[in-house]
Amino acid sequence: MTGIVTKSTGSHYLVRIDKGKVVDCVLKGKLRLDGRKTTNPVAVGDQVDVEEDGEDNIISKIYPRRNYIIRKSINLSKQAQILASNLDQAVLVATIVSPRTSLGFIDRFLITAEAYSIPAKIIFNKADILDEESLNLQQQIIDIYTKVGYECLVVSSLSGQNLEKVKTLLKDKTTLIAGHSGVGKSTLINAIEPTLTIKTGNISAAHAKGMHTTTFAELHELSFGGYIIDSPGIKELGLVEMKKEEVGHYFPEIRDRMNDCKFNNCLHINEPKCAVKDAVEKGEISEERFHSYLGILTGEEMDWKEWEIK
DSSP states (O other): EEEEEEEEEESOOEEEEEOOOEEEEEEOHHHHOOOOOOOOOSTOOOOOEEETTTTEEEEEEOOOOOOOEEOOOOSSSOOOEEEEESSSSEEEOOOSSSSSHHHHHHHHHHHHHTTTTTTTEEOOGGGGGOHHHHHHHHHHHHHHHHHTTEEEEEOOHHHHHHHHHHHHHHHTTTEEEEETTTTHHHHHHHHGGGGOOOOOOOTTTTTEOOOOOOOOOEEOTTTTSSSHHHOOOOOOBOOOOOOHHHHHHGHHHTTTTTSSSSSSTSSSOOOOOHHHHHHHHSSSSSHHHHHHHHHHHHOOOOOOTTOOOO
């Protein structure tokens, strides 16, 4: 039997096979020990073969992945975790407040998607709780990303603002939904597909951060067409080993200009006749994105509070 992994708990896997039937599976020992460098050899979205072995269903084969979103494991720094595979797009749910999503986090998500050729979009949630100052800040951030080609959507899961546009965005596609805990991923999913009734959580008043409610990534079918993969809240998004020379290739606005630099190996830091730095000085590349690029090179992420966005 061949099917798609819809949920992974690390030891057991749910696999959807013929006509929507879902079976509980374990992983064949050989596949667990085949030298994979990820914490999860099987990810939600994987196409797999399932064999019956007595009372157990065994995943015996994992098909090659078309693409995947991956991050460095926080606990095992030498390993990585695949969030989901075989995606048509990845959507980051971000919030300006309660909790605040930093631009550095957004950029790390976007370049991870760029690295694996996965179209990425940004949904700014909780529009209903923003005051005038926060709304202005949100629009400035949206302007930064739309300028370089990323589609952004402002929504409110509670008021219903733009939920129909979210459905249009997701229709007939397999989409990873990701973001910090507390940004309202589960509430948003419940609002566009009420039959799912995914568990939601509260914000920690002490730290204005979300508390984890989604423990494992899970694939859900949408009644209006398509599938979404609801992922656990991401506290940090560590980039899997990426050479410094490669980082600029995953910023579209830098990629478009790097061939005009004097030196082929230009890192756009202090090299002479750098077309990228010239573009920053002319306002053609936002200072915020450029500082984010430099922060990824140096490992020093800056929050938008420090950038004085105007």
